[in-house]
Amino acid sequence: xxxxxxxxxxxxxxxxxxxxxxxxxxxxxxxxxxxxxxxxxxxxxxxxxxxxxxxxxxxxxxxxxxxxxxxxxxxxxxxxxxxxxxxxxxxxxxxxxxxxxxxx
Numbered sequence: 001x002x003x004x005x006x007x008x009x010x011x012x013x014x015x016x017x018x019x020x021x022x023x024x025x026x027x028x029x030x031x032x033x034x035x036x037x038x039x040x041x042x043x044x045x046x047x048x049x050x051x052x053x054x055x056x057x058x059x060x061x062x063x064x065x066x067x068x069x070x071x072x073x074x075x076x077x078x079x080x081x082x083x084x085x086x087x088x089x090x091x092x093x094x095x096x097x098x099x100x101x102x103x104x
Contacts, residue, residue, distance in 0.1 A: 011047060012055050014040045019065065020078065029068040029075040029083045032056065 018038050022030040032052045038045050047055075056076065059065040068077040077083055 011045055011051070012058070014038075014043070014045050015047070015052075015055050016059070016064070018045075019059075019076070023078050023081055029077045031073045031075050033073070 015035055018035065018040055019030050022028060022034055032049060035045070035047050035052045035055075036049070056065065056074075060067070060076075063079065065076045066079050068075045068083050075083070
């Protein structure tokens with residue numbers, strides 16, 4: 001039987017792998033929205049906003065992630081990987097679109 005602490009560690013480790021994939025492979029910063037519902041190794045993870053917030057706090061305090069910028073939603077990256085952000089109005093009338101570019 002899997003203990004609650006084992007489940008927490010598995011979801012935290014899955015979150016670590018997923019955020020690394022987002023930053024390194026997809027070349028963009030991540031926010032809590034990336035962790036509400038994601039799949040890794042054919043396992044679906046659905047984390048609550050509070051759980052994600054707690055995990056992001058743990059990762060930030062340990063130095064594994066850093067704040068990239070805050071545009072109403074906080075976006076994070078891994079140390080050494082910087083991103084810029086620009087807001088531009090969407091020509092389709094959908095408000096504003098976030099354009100993210102890499103500084104590295």
